[in-house]
Amino acid sequence: MNEKTEKIFDRCLKLISRGYSIQYCLKKYSRYKDILEEYFKTIKYLKNLKNIKPKDINIKSSLDKIYKSAKNSTEPDMDKIKSKTATPDSGRRISLLKPVIVFITVLVVIVFSFAGTVYAFQDSLPGENLYPVKRTAESIQLFFYPELKKGQLHFKLLNNRIYEADRLIESGRDNDIELIEELLLDIDEEYNQCKKYNFFKSGNEEEAVTTINNIKNKYRKKYGQHNQDTEELSGYNEDTGNKENMSNEENVGENERNRNKKGNGN
Amino acid sequence: MVNINFYLKNFKKSGDNIWFEKIYIQFLPRIYRFFYLKLFDKQLSEDLTSEVFIRVYKNLQKINLNAKTFQAWIYRIASNLLVDHYRRKTRHGKEEPLEETANDLIGNDMLLKNSSILKKELGFENFILIDAMGKLTKLQKDIIILKFIEDFDFKTIASIFGKNQSTIRGILFRAITKLKNEIKNNK
Numbered sequence: 001m002n003e004k005t006e007k008i009f010d011r012c013l014k015l016i017s018r019g020y021s022i023q024y025c026l027k028k029y030s031r032y033k034d035i036l037e038e039y040f041k042t043i044k045y046l047k048n049l050k051n052i053k054p055k056d057i058n059i060k061s062s063l064d065k066i067y068k069s070a071k072n073s074t075e076p077d078m079d080k081i082k083s084k085t086a087t088p089d090s091g092r093r094i095s096l097l098k099p100v101i102v103f104i105t106v107l108v109v110i111v112f113s114f115a116g117t118v119y120a121f122q123d124s125l126p127g128e129n130l131y132p133v134k135r136t137a138e139s140i141q142l143f144f145y146p147e148l149k150k151g152q153l154h155f156k157l158l159n160n161r162i163y164e165a166d167r168l169i170e171s172g173r174d175n176d177i178e179l180i181e182e183l184l185l186d187i188d189e190e191y192n193q194c195k196k197y198n199f200f201k202s203g204n205e206e207e208a209v210t211t212i213n214n215i216k217n218k219y220r221k222k223y224g225q226h227n228q229d230t231e232e233l234s235g236y237n238e239d240t241g242n243k244e245n246m247s248n249e250e251n252v253g254e255n256e257r258n259r260n261k262k263g264n265g266n
Numbered sequence: 267m268v269n270i271n272f273y274l275k276n277f278k279k280s281g282d283n284i285w286f287e288k289i290y291i292q293f294l295p296r297i298y299r300f301f302y303l304k305l306f307d308k309q310l311s312e313d314l315t316s317e318v319f320i321r322v323y324k325n326l327q328k329i330n331l332n333a334k335t336f337q338a339w340i341y342r343i344a345s346n347l348l349v350d351h352y353r354r355k356t357r358h359g360k361e362e363p364l365e366e367t368a369n370d371l372i373g374n375d376m377l378l379k380n381s382s383i384l385k386k387e388l389g390f391e392n393f394i395l396i397d398a399m400g401k402l403t404k405l406q407k408d409i410i411i412l413k414f415i416e417d418f419d420f421k422t423i424a425s426i427f428g429k430n431q432s433t434i435r436g437i438l439f440r441a442i443t444k445l446k447n448e449i450k451n452n453k
Contacts, residue, residue: 002443006436006439009439009442010435010439017419038446038450039442039443039446041446042442042445042446042449043414043442045391045392045395045449046395046410046414046415046445047414047415048391048392048395049299049303049392049395049396049411049415050299050415052295052298052299052302052303052388053295053298053299054294054295054298054308054311054312054315057294057312059287059290059291059294062316063283063286063287063290065316066290066316066319066320066323067283067323069316069320070320070323070324
């Protein structure tokens with residue numbers, strides 16, 4: 001009974017707060033009319049207490065007192081008003097935190113979107129939309145990389161180019177020929193850079209050269225007669241063995257020259 | 267409420283005391299009443315009310331508040347000052363349990379002490395009501411005052427006491443039932 005009355009009473013309060021009259025409420029819940037009337041009578045008594053007011057207060061003088069006391073007091077009041085609750089005096093904290101929250105949110109969004117983009121472009125291949133982003137990011141990384149470790153980074157980039165070329169060759173699309181040729185030139189370029197920064201002193205030059213040559217062979221096998229130019233560029237001709245006697249270094253150097261030649265031609 | 271928003275905005279913007287004065291005039295009787303219904307001492311209620319406004323004046327420009335949050339904030343200050351007052355009393359020998367669920371011993375003590383003056387000041391009916399309110403716990407009394415005398419909504423009351431609205435609704439119903447029965451018995 002009590003629970004039911006509580007529910008009805010609560011519903012009545014809601015209705016009244018929405019602008020309905022007490023009479024409407026009593027009518028709506030006519031079964032509970034007597035009990036509800038008792039409650040509303042008590043509330044009416046309580047409303048009478050609104051008449052309690054400070055008497056004979058001189059507003060002007062009490063305000064002056066407040067201004068004076070506020071000026072004289074140096075105590076940081078907000079620290080005194082400690083609240084366990086979230087809303088009332090946490091308003092200030094929230095307002096102070098607002099720019100911080102906004103900044104953190106923006107930062108998180110930027111970091112996540114950047115991370116997402118990085119993740120996406122790391123796996124991109126030539127011809128894809130994100131590939132230029134990847135290359136730009138590499139150039140930036142290279143620019144800021146310590147001089148002493150640049151060889152290491154060039155070696156990483158060399159592997160990246162080999163990997164990309166390999167994937168493009170695997171895909172076997174005719175449209176990719178130009179892109180692969182570009183990559184092969186880049187491979188030579190990266191190889192030269194590794195040499196320039198003495199990266200191969202540690203002894204993995206042979207492995208690198210073998211890998212480069214393998215990828216070039218793979219390319220040639222796949223695209224066969226399509227790429228006379230590339231065969232020339234690679235400095236390698238498996239069928240004729242014309243340049244087979246060249247050392248690996250010479251091979252790469254030859255490629256570099258060919259590249260320049262091609263550049264001039266353009 | 268719309269006016270309060272306007273005054274708050276202008277005071278924050280300009281710092282002109284004229285806007286603070288308008289807020290003061292609107293809230294002075296309410297804060298005074300809040301103290302008076304707990305302490306039944308005019309002078310003490312006036313002093314504590316002034317203290318509330320000093321704190322409000324000192325901090326109002328630093329905080330972003332709208333009418334509702336301001337209302338909750340100012341009552342929070344009043345409520346904290348009341349707790350401080352109880353603590354001071356406790357130190358001076360009076361035992362006052364500070365929990366919200368305890369009865370308001372100091373208030374009841376004051377009510378008993380000033381009963382003859384209060385009967386004159388408030389009128390017999392109001393005195394009976396206030397006497398009956400002495401049977402409520404401090405929290406019940408606060409919620410009754412804020413809801414039915416100051417016309418706060420449940421959301422604001424819940425934020426002042428750091429409780430959820432359904433808890434406040436439950437406490438309010440138990441309080442009003444107790445009060446209704448007490449008044450019935452006293453008559």
